[in-house]
Every structure is written in C-alpha cells, then in structure tokens.
Amino acid sequence: MKLGTYEQEGKWFAGVIENDGIFPVDQLLEGSPNAARIKDMLEIIEFGEEALGWIREGLENGRSRVRPIPPEQVNVLAPIVLPAKNVFCVGRNYIEHVHEGDRANGVAIGAPKKPIFFTKAPTSVIGDGDPIVYPDCTRKLDYECELAVVIGKQGKDIKEEDVYDYIFGYTIINDVTARDLQDEHGQWFKGKSLDTFCPTGPYIVTKDELEWPLNVSLELRVNGELRQSMVTADMIFHIPRIISELSKGMTLEAGDIIATGTGPGCGFGFEPPKFLNVGDVVEIKVEGIGVLQNPVR
Structure with missing residues (x-):
C-alpha cells in the first residue's frame, strides 16, 4: 500500500495512492467506529497492521461511494509532515562513497567498523515538488540519494533477526548537504539540517x-543527468544491522525515520565538483517506491 499526506483547499489529509487516484483515508473510514482513531499519517503508523486492515476494508467497501482525487488537484506534502524527532541518518555506508570522500578530502579513513549515525532536524523536512532553498550561508550545496526506513512500533535493543517486525515501510530521502558548513563546524548536523534540506x-x-x-536500486539525476546509481545490496551495513545498532540502549518509536546512507556520485566527488545551483532540478528514483523531485531555488 502507498500512503501519502496531501493538502487540498487548505486542509491536510492522509491518502491511499492507487492507479485511479488518491483515496482520502477519512472518507474510506467514514461511518466506521475506527474513523476517529486515524487523523494523520503518524496515527496510521502507530496503529500499524490494525490501521492498515481498517483502510483495506474501507477500500474494499468504499470504492462505490468514495471518488478518488486526481493527483494534480492536490499539493503533495512530506508523508510525515513534521516528524516527532530528528531524522536518523547513516553516514559512509557504501564503500564507493567512502572512497570518493577519502579522495575528495585527501585522507584515507576507509570503511567504518560500525554504523556512523547523525541526525537532521525535523524542520528540514519538505515534500515532493517543494523547493530546496539555496541559503546564503553555503556555496557548496550537495545532494545524497537515500532509501529511508519508517519504524512501525516502539523498540529497544532490537535483535537483527527481529528487525523486520519493527518496520512499517519505506520512503525516499534526499540528504541535502552544505559541504562547507560540514567542514567549518567539524560535524555533520549543521550542514545537513538547514531548512528544506530533507526532501522526503x-x-x-x-x-x-x-x-x-530488501534489495532495490536507486538513481539520482540533476537536470536529467545521471549522477548516482546504486543498489542497497552494496550497503556496508544492511537494514537489520543499522536498526539493531541504533536501538542499543535507545528507544525507537513509531514514525521514526532512518535514512540508510548514499552511494557514489555526490557533487563533491567529481573533479571539478558538481555542486547544485539555483534552477537545478534533482530527481531520485527508487525501485518499488517511486520518484522524489525537487527544484533548487
């Protein structure tokens, strides 16, 4: 099932995406005793399989009375418009990206022994079609194509073999980065958390x-030019290891988002670098998930 968040006539709603359009969840559940329980995407995630069952039943019984909305009649928002906490991210998780980083920085750090975690502020999240705003505080605006995992229930000290039970679904993230701010501040949070820096x-x-x-392919294009191409099978640390390590001693909650890292082809890795410019359009395609596209303004 594909679930998104949309705005129409000033109102937000969660919707189910099918070939004939978008079915508002509140309309599918109209008249159901469960309708009051589901107000937004976070509540769908929190109720998990139970909520998905209600929605499937609503689709089955409500197609004759609920008219799907054509996608062009709504504004697409991020699936989780404002995450409850920071978006978790994994750094240096594809070996070719590690190598390009080492070449660009003139150091030989090599592959990490454990997942490298950092976060992006919730206020950096935007949706498909929203502009990535090029701020005055950077001159090295870069992109990173990533698969993201959405956590479906609370867990701590999760074993690798149990990770699948804690996953709700998947989405796409562009881990937009100000490379010069990364260098100036000596860490990654600031350069990755500016407003609009987390298209989702x-x-x-x-x-x-x-x-x-999971094993899917990812591609990123800038103005139609292929810049990044990878498959998740090439991750250094795969999803079970990432979630297990992150949850050690720390509680993960329903609705948490975890970006799993990027592959080679980032702008800073080219010679000369190919950083983003105002007017560029960045498009990410992930097999089985969809396409995320954002202009730079």
Missing part, C-alpha cells in the same frame, strides 16, 4: 510491498 516522499510504501531482505 512522495509517499510511504508499506513493507509488504517489497521483498525481504
């Missing part, structure tokens, strides 16, 4: 839509 979406695909263990 266009929707969440529930985990049952994709085969487990």
Whole structure:
C-alpha cells in the first residue's frame, strides 16, 4: 500500500495512492467506529497492521461511494509532515562513497567498523515538488540519494533477526548537504539540517510491498543527468544491522525515520565538483517506491 499526506483547499489529509487516484483515508473510514482513531499519517503508523486492515476494508467497501482525487488537484506534502524527532541518518555506508570522500578530502579513513549515525532536524523536512532553498550561508550545496526506513512500533535493543517486525515501510530521502558548513563546524548536523534540506516522499510504501531482505536500486539525476546509481545490496551495513545498532540502549518509536546512507556520485566527488545551483532540478528514483523531485531555488 502507498500512503501519502496531501493538502487540498487548505486542509491536510492522509491518502491511499492507487492507479485511479488518491483515496482520502477519512472518507474510506467514514461511518466506521475506527474513523476517529486515524487523523494523520503518524496515527496510521502507530496503529500499524490494525490501521492498515481498517483502510483495506474501507477500500474494499468504499470504492462505490468514495471518488478518488486526481493527483494534480492536490499539493503533495512530506508523508510525515513534521516528524516527532530528528531524522536518523547513516553516514559512509557504501564503500564507493567512502572512497570518493577519502579522495575528495585527501585522507584515507576507509570503511567504518560500525554504523556512523547523525541526525537532521525535523524542520528540514519538505515534500515532493517543494523547493530546496539555496541559503546564503553555503556555496557548496550537495545532494545524497537515500532509501529511508519508517519504524512501525516502539523498540529497544532490537535483535537483527527481529528487525523486520519493527518496520512499517519505506520512503525516499534526499540528504541535502552544505559541504562547507560540514567542514567549518567539524560535524555533520549543521550542514545537513538547514531548512528544506530533507526532501522526503512522495509517499510511504508499506513493507509488504517489497521483498525481504530488501534489495532495490536507486538513481539520482540533476537536470536529467545521471549522477548516482546504486543498489542497497552494496550497503556496508544492511537494514537489520543499522536498526539493531541504533536501538542499543535507545528507544525507537513509531514514525521514526532512518535514512540508510548514499552511494557514489555526490557533487563533491567529481573533479571539478558538481555542486547544485539555483534552477537545478534533482530527481531520485527508487525501485518499488517511486520518484522524489525537487527544484533548487
């Protein structure tokens, strides 16, 4: 199932995306005793399989009375418009990206022994089609194509073999980065958390839509030029290890988002570098999930 968040006539709503359009969840559940329980995407995630069952039943019984909305009649928002806490991210998780970073920085750090975690502020999240704003505080605006995992229930000290039970679904993230701010501040948070620096979406695909263990292809294009191409099988640390390590001694909650790292082809890795400019359009395509596109303004 594909689930997104949309705005129409000033109102936000969660919707199910199908070939004939977008079905508002509140309309699908109209008249159901469960309708009052589901107000937004976070509540769908929190109720998990139970909520998905209600929605599937609503689709089955409500197609004759609920008219799907054409996508062009709504504004696409991030699936989780304002996450409850920072977006978790994994750094240096594809070996070719590690190598390009080492070359660009003139050092030989090599592959990490454990996942490297950092975060992006919730205020950096935007949706499909929203502009990435080029701020005055950077001159090295870069992109990073990433698969993101959405956590479906609370957990701590999760074993790798149990990770699948804690996943709700998947989405796409562009880990936009100000490379010069990374260098100036000596850490990653500031350069990755500016407003509009976390395009997310266009929707969440529930985990049952994709085969487990997950192996999908990702591509990023700038103005139609292919810059990044990777498959998740090439991750240094795969999803079970990432979530297990992150949850050690720390509680993960329903609605948490974890970006799993990027592959080679970032702008800073080219010679000369190919950083983003105002007027560029960045498009990310992830197999089985969809396409996330954002202009730079």
